[in-house]
Every structure is written in C-alpha cells, then in structure tokens.
Amino acid sequence: PTAVATPLPVLGRDVTVPLVTGGEVAYAALDYAASAPALQRVWDDVAAYAPYYGSVHRGAGYLSQLSTDLFENARGTVAGFLGCRDDDQVVFTRSTTDSLNLLAGALPAGCRVFVFETEHHASLLPWRDADVTCLDAPRTPAEAVETLERALAAREPYGPALVCVTGASNVTGELWPVRELAAAAHAHGARIVLDAAQLAPHHPVSVADLDVDWVAFSGHKLYAPFGSGVLAGRADWLREAEPYLAGGGASRSVTRRADGSVDVRWHENAARHEAGSPNVIGAYAIASACKALTEAGFDTLVAREEYLIGKVREGLAEVPEVRVLSLFGDDAPRVGVLSFVVEGWNSSHFAAALSAEYGIGVRDGLFCAHPLLRTLLGSDPQTQGECGAPEAAPGEKSLNAVRVSFGAGTPDEHVERFVGAVR
Ligand code: PMP
Numbered sequence: 137p138t139a140v141a142t143p144l145p146v147l148g149r150d151v152t153v154p155l156v157t158g159g160e161v162a163y164a165a166l167d168y169a170a171s172a173p174a175l176q177r178v179w180d181d182v183a184a185y186a187p188y189y190g191s192v193h194r195g196a197g198y199l200s201q202l203s204t205d206l207f208e209n210a211r212g213t214v215a216g217f218l219g220c221r222d223d224d225q226v227v228f229t230r231s232t233t234d235s236l237n238l239l240a241g242a243l244p245a246g247c248r249v250f251v252f253e254t255e256h257h258a259s260l261l262p263w264r265d266a267d268v269t270c271l272d273a274p275r276t277p278a279e280a281v282e283t284l285e286r287a288l289a290a291r292e293p294y295g296p297a298l299v300c301v302t303g304a305s306n307v308t309g310e311l312w313p314v315r316e317l318a319a320a321a322h323a324h325g326a327r328i329v330l331d332a333a334q335l336a337p338h339h340p341v342s343v344a345d346l347d348v349d350w351v352a353f354s355g356h357k358l359y360a361p362f363g364s365g366v367l368a369g370r371a372d373w374l375r376e377a378e379p380y381l382a383g384g385g386a387s388r389s390v391t392r393r394a395d396g397s398v399d400v401r402w403h404e405n406a407a408r409h410e411a412g413s414p415n416v417i418g419a420y421a422i423a424s425a426c427k428a429l430t431e432a433g434f435d436t437l438v439a440r441e442e443y444l445i446g447k448v449r450e451g452l453a454e455v456p457e458v459r460v461l462s463l464f465g466d467d468a469p470r471v472g473v474l475s476f477v478v479e480g481w482n483s484s485h486f487a488a489a490l491s492a493e494y495g496i497g498v499r500d501g502l503f504c505a506h507p508l509l510r511t512l513l514g515s516d517p518q519t520q521g522e523c524g525a526p527e528a529a530p531g532e533k534s535l536n537a538v539r540v541s542f543g544a545g546t547p548d549e550h551v552e553r554f555v556g557a558v559r
Contacts, residue, residue, distance in 0.1 A: 146174065167498055207228075220344065226368045263298075304471045311339075359429070375408065381411040459477050
C-alpha cells in the first residue's frame with residue numbers, strides 16, 4: 137500500500153503511558169470501534185460555544201435563542217450528512233442503543249422483526265416485545281440477501297415488518313450489502329433500519345441512496361464526545377408512537393379535564409421523542425464532527441484507512457499463529473476494524489500485553505456480539521458480564537478475541553507499532 141493523506145488531529149495525541157519494561161511511550165489508541173477520540177476540531181467548536189449556552193426551546197433570552205438555533209441547525213447538518221429525504225425526521229438520542237430502543241418502542245402493533253444473529257446486542261435485543269425472527273449468520277454478502285429474502289417470503293403474509301441490519305460489523309469490520317438488503321426488505325413490504333454505528337465514521341452513508349427507512353449512530357464513535365446519538369428516517373411510525381419519554385418539550389398542550397384526568401397533545405415532530413432539556417452540546421458536537429468529516433472528504437478518509445488496513449493485514453499475515461476472524465472471507469472489504477485470535481494465547485492476556493509492554497490500547501472480549509463470536513470461534517463463549525472477557529488458561533482454545541480498530545486520527549506509527557508488537 138502507498139501512504140495517503142495525513143491523519144486528522146484528534147484529542148489524546150500527547151498522552152504517554154508507563155511500560156512494564158520501563159520508560160514511557162505515547163499511547164496508541166487502537167480502539168476506535170469502542171469510542172473514537174474526539175476530533176480537535178470538535179473540541180474547538182464546543183469550546184467556542186460553551187461559554188454562551190442557554191437552555192433550548194424555552195427562553196426569550198439571547199443565549200437561549202442561540203442554543204435553540206445551534207440545536208436545530210445541528211439537526212439540519214446531520215440530515216445533510218446522512219443524505220436524508222425531505223420529510224425524514226432527525227431525533228437526537230443518547231446513542232445507537234438509545235436510538236434503536238426508541239424505534240423498538242415505535243413499532244406498530246403486531247410488527248415482525250427480522251435480524252441476523254451476527255448483530256451487536258444493541259441491534260439484536262431491543263425488539264424483545266415484537267415477534268422476532270433471528271437469522272443464521274451468512275457466509276457471503278449474497279447469502280445474507282438470500283437468507284433475508286427466504287425468511288421474509290416464508291412468513292408472508294404479515295402486516296408491518298422491520299429488518300434491522302448493521303452496515304459494518306463491530307467485530308470483523310466487514311461491510312454488509314445494505315442496499316441489496318434494503319431492496320429485499322422493501323420487495324416484501326418490510327422496512328429496514330441501518331445500524332451505522334461502525335459504518336458512518338468510516339464511509340459516507342446516504343439514507344436516500346441506500347434506500348433505508350431509518351439510520352442510527354453514536355456520537356462517540358464519530359469523533360464527538362459521549363452522550364449523544366441520532367435516529368433519522370421516516371416520520372410516520374415516529375409520529376404515531378407514544379413519546380419515548382413523557383415530559384416537557386415533548387408535549388404541545390396539557391390540560392386538566394373536568395374529571396380530574398390529564399389530557400396531553402404531543403408534538404408530531406422530533407421533539408415528541410426528546411422530552412426534557414436536550415443535550416445541546418452533544419448535538420452540536422455531532423454536527424461539528426459531520427462537518428469535519430465532510431470537509432476532509434470521505435474519498436480521502438477511505439483511501440487512507442484502506443492503506444492502514446492493508447498494513448495491518450500484511451503484518452498479521454506474517455504471523456502464522458494469528459487467525460483473523462471473518463464471515464465473508466479474509467479479502468472481504470472492511471472498515472478499520474479487525475478481530476483475531478492468537479494460537480497459544482488467551483486473548484485477554486494478549487491485549488493486556490499489548491497495553492503493558494507497548495502502550496497500545498485494543499479491545500478484548502466478545503464485543504457485545506455473543507452469537508457472532510460463537511460462530512466465528514467455533515466454541516461456546518463463557519461470558520462474564522455483558523461484554524465480558526472470559527477467562528481461559530494460556531494455551532487453551534480461545535473463548536474470546538482481540539480487536540484492533542482505527543480511523544481518521546490514526547498515524548502510521550500506531551499500526552506499525554501494533555504489527556511489530558504482534559510479531
Ligand atoms: N451497534 C454497533 C455495530 C456497535 O459497534 C455499537 C457499539 N459498540 C453499538 C451498536 C452500540 O453503540 P452505543 O454503545 O454507542 O449505544
């Protein structure tokens with residue numbers, strides 16, 4: 137691979153960490169899939185705004201008006217970033233998990249849900265009040281489409297139905313055939329929501345081009361801070377649903393009836409699901425990140441990431457004990473996310489050694505995708521806690537994996553150090 141472009145400035149570049157072997161080294165954050173470091177630009181934008189904020193949608197004061205403008209403009213920026221249709225709604229949430237739970241609460245009565253077992257638990261679990269069909273892990277993108285089509289056809293006729301699919305796996309980094317899955321869903325009268333938590337930070341996502349009905353993502357994986365996320369898409373199910381939270385901001389008018397009961401008329405726009413004082417800074421930070429990524433250009437970002445992926449793949453291929461995990465084959469296109477196991481190593485110990493001896497931060501465990509790990513590892517992961525790292529003696533078969541992930545802020549040196557450390 138040839139070097140392309142330079143990394144975008146992110147926070148935390150100057151952090152140094154002690155090594156067990158003595159001395160200190162600059163921290164190499166290679167855990168972008170969990171939370172990406174915020175862009176310096178996002179930090180600067182937030183710092184410029186922070187002294188001036190007031191509560192949104194409430195006050196006549198200047199700062200309150202300013203906050204309201206920034207909050208509502210952020211909605212517009214996100215809609216542009218996601219290529220939303222004119223009548224789509226952009227709801228600010230706390231995270232992808234929050235967005236998908238919101239949508240789960242907005243399903244029409246009797247809705248069927250189709251979801252692959254390979255999903256992150258945030259996409260797999262929120263539908264538990266619906267009639268859920270969990271689909272087998274496919275071994276090629278084409279098989280994913282066939283599996284979905286077969287499942288949809290086998291259960292016809294049905295009323296409302298929703299397919300939930302991830303755009304890029306948080307475990308293998310592999311890209312899923314979203315456009316084709318959306319076409320299959322629509323051909324059978326179902327709707328589709330895209331979990332873009334891992335896709336949106338790495339690739340352009342267009343709701344209209346992909347023809348998905350909703351998209352969800354998290355700010356903290358898109359180079360903004362924790363605590364804010366987005367659900368964007370079709371207004372109808374959202375407008376007809378009970379508000380996600382009941383309270384001020386979501387209600388248009390509230391009256392006490394003569395019989396002592398309370399009558400509420402809820403907003404029909406995004407505010408319906410944003411009760412309470414919203415996270416204005418979070419929304420503003422997401423919008424700032426969307427602008428920064430758009431200005432850097434996804435062509436450049438994708439090219440740079442592919443160059444880094446190439447370096448990691450080449451390096452790992454030289455170590456015979458390393459097995460890279462994949463559903464669609466080692467050469468399948470992926471974002472900068474890659475999981476592997478090392479023969480003779482417990483993955484938790486391996487990740488701990490990368491940290492203690494090389495100052496490299498990666499993730500180990502089951503990545504909140506237990507059924508997928510079970511398929512990929514061919515073993516039964518014994519979990520400890522929700523995303524836990526199970527214990528296994530050194531030399532035993534791996535029950536978990538190591539994940540390395542990177543993105544727009546990653547310098548070459550971080551992946552070079554990683555490859556050298558694994559070697
Ligand atoms: N979906 C995918 C594919 C993810 O990788 C994650 C985070 N690991 C989530 C959903 C959940 O994101 P959050 O924790 O920000 O809600």
